[in-house]
Amino acid sequence: MASTITSPAAADDRVSTRSVGARLLSRPEIGSLVGAAVILVFFLITAPPFRDIDNTGTILYQAALIGVMAVPVSLLMIGGEFDLSAGVAVTTSGLTAGILAYQLSLNVWVGVVVALALSLAIGAFNGWLLMRTGLPSFLVTLGTFFILQGVNIAVTRLTSGAVASNSISDMDGFDAAKAVFASEFTLGGITIKIIIVWWIVFVAIAAWVLLRTKIGNWIFAVGGDAAAARAVGVPVKKVKIGLFMTVGFFAWFAGMQLLFIQNGVVQSGEGVGKEFLYIIAAVVGGCLLTGGYGSVVGGAIGALIFGMVQLGVVYAGWNADWFKAFLGVMLLLATIVNLIVKNKAEER
């Protein structure tokens, strides 16, 4: 039988080594980086205030508001799932801390900790229900989305009689908590909101976990082929539930930012539609909708594109009503550039 086999030990001469450039282009975030550069140049030319260094802090802040949640949503998408409840879960977290502290006259930090526990529990519930039923995450989290949206408004109105929670700005621990979640400082003339720092820290940690640790390897595997991952001993259920709980953790953080930046008041209708912005940031950043491929840094660049477009439209002096339409066009372009660059890289 062996006589017909050409020796496989000899190197396959059809394979040539790829250039550094081609390897760089095959990174998942490269398309979004090109897109971000194009958008940056575009607004630098068309919107004079965009060139003003003072506005950098504002643009980064807008990006960070989406970017913080784009971190776990990217991870989750690489792990092969969606979370449509991510937007309202942020509001739920902020409301929980605010209402609890106000109604029971507790230290603000108690509310913060309870909100964390609840956010993690919501994430765990999403993951558990998904793994238990085998339903698509789209359906499961759509259900959670409506539940949370309803509960947010109903509970807020029950406790405060209005659509916003009562302010907790004069309660114990508020200032300390605000310093952690929603303070700002000046650096080289630019006002930096602390969430920008947190965002960068979160992106760095998540990118490191994804690319350099065992857990990261497992996230790619459960998204790429869950059955294959299970067959080689990867605890698929734990990884997926863990990913939903990560979304829960970040929803808690974003919720705290929301609570403390607005002087301890949270609007109960807040957050609806944000889940799509997180998903869009992740997709623009090169995460595959079907899972198994993507990057956290890409999601961050996607959020940066969002921030630049949102403020770019304003700085360019255009009617802000056009923002969403402009955003849609920008996102489509970024995604197409992403696709083209990826295909080009694969051809080489």
Added chain:
Amino acid sequence: MTTTKGFASEAATSPTTPIVHLEDVGKSYGNIQALRGVSLSVRQGEITCVLGDNGAGKSTLIKIIAGLHDYTSGTMSVNGEERHFSSPRESLDSGIATVYQDLALAPLMSVWRNFFLGNELTTGPFGVLNSHKMKRIAQEELTKMGISIPNLEQPVGKLSGGQRQCVAIARAIYFGAKVLILDEPTAALGVNQSGVVLKYIVKARDAGIGVIFITHNPHHAYLVGNHFVILKLGRVALDAHRADITLEQLTTEMAGGSELETLSHELRGVDAGVVVDPAHPADSAVQDVSPAANETADDETEEGT
């Protein structure tokens, strides 16, 4: 025919003790009995071929041994100990590695990440990947198997079917498998690639591993197998040592034996011999209605030309 039909009574008398031994194992899904009274032994350094048509119960059988499904009757012993696996991890920990038809490789992940998937080498408390060591070992192991993959960073999905099989087999061997289950490893491959994979199966056997080779190709099975089990409708239809069976017998049994004879009898009526003459397509229709052609078509016992 010198084959022993029924259960593997013969296998139990062999000098080496089996690593995995199934006795009268059955599996039912609700009212469907996918597997009934299957007995099978896997010994070190032997290749046990499990053959069968689609739906014969091959997949159910390997899923039981691999820990994806539990069995509902009979006993399965591993290293002489009765076991019920509740997860693939348990099966793996008992030294049973399975290379599935779909290979259990994540297509978008790089070769080295796939090689170590589920068994990552890490340092420190945070599970930091030791990627340099993993890449080096993956390269060494693949070279040892004679597989040349120049860039271990390329996604597994870009490899050829044969290369993927070999990566999966090399991985199973490296992680100390005592039993290697190969689910249709040659099914989707060309002739050359099948040959390469068969060579690695022999290498695995020579390394002292007990191999279960699932296939529906008797030619591939006979090239490497020591022992043959044919499943039919969830039962063992044949269980024979290599010494007791020829390739022709195996092929006939696999193809259905007596069923094939009946089928060929039925198909004879179709008269495959009558073809349209390419030179005179119009004439052939005239020929068909000639008395001689009619007679051939009607007479089922006569062989087509």
